Amino acid sequence: MAGSPTGSARGGNHLPLRSFYSRDPKCVARDLLGTILVHTTEDGVVAGRIVEVEAYLGDGDAAAHSSAGLTPRTRVIFGPPGHAYVYKIYGLHCCLNVVTEPEGTPGCVLVRALEPLAGIALMRARRGPRIAAGLIASGPGRLTQAMGIGMRQNGADLLASPLTLHLPDGPGRPDVTTTTRVGITRATELALRFFVTDNPFVSRPWH
DNA sequence: TTCACGATTAGCT
């Protein structure tokens, strides 16, 4: 755990400025590693450190949802930065993205894995009481389930909502490993997946 | 209105 918890028992007190998100998805993706996602719900508060992300570009990236252009679904990706883009995959799982680039320009970052920091009992209750610690939030579908994130959070402002993203108190950026993205079949793959090197909460470290 | 598909996961063989 980098940095001791501040405020009310959770790490990371400072929110980034809107301009933090208003950049190229590749840059934002790298900078999101080590930041802390906090979700406050009726059931309680959960928080986790982001340890794995993937960038989805607005330009020339056939794997990105926004490559289909502006539709009702991709409206959020074309919207203002610093908001959550949530979609359902395979009719079962929800995936959380952070919208990047200025309004009107598409681009986002898929959050793929978290290191649970707070509200772990609640996460276990949602994921299954006997689940191994390393499997609580190590995957895009797993982390949304653990955090209690669903389609209701689509479009939420990460600077002013029950779902917020905080900068870490501790020093420096973690060591980062870069690989190709996971699960992409339709597009020419690029090295747009980033994760914290040797972190045990990363999904598919072997990929 | 209908239809095929997917940035996944869990549980089997």
Place this chain on the structure above:
DNA sequence: GCTAATCGTGAAG
């Protein structure tokens, strides 16, 4: 390693 589960989305009719 293989596959079922299950539904929002977008393109076609």
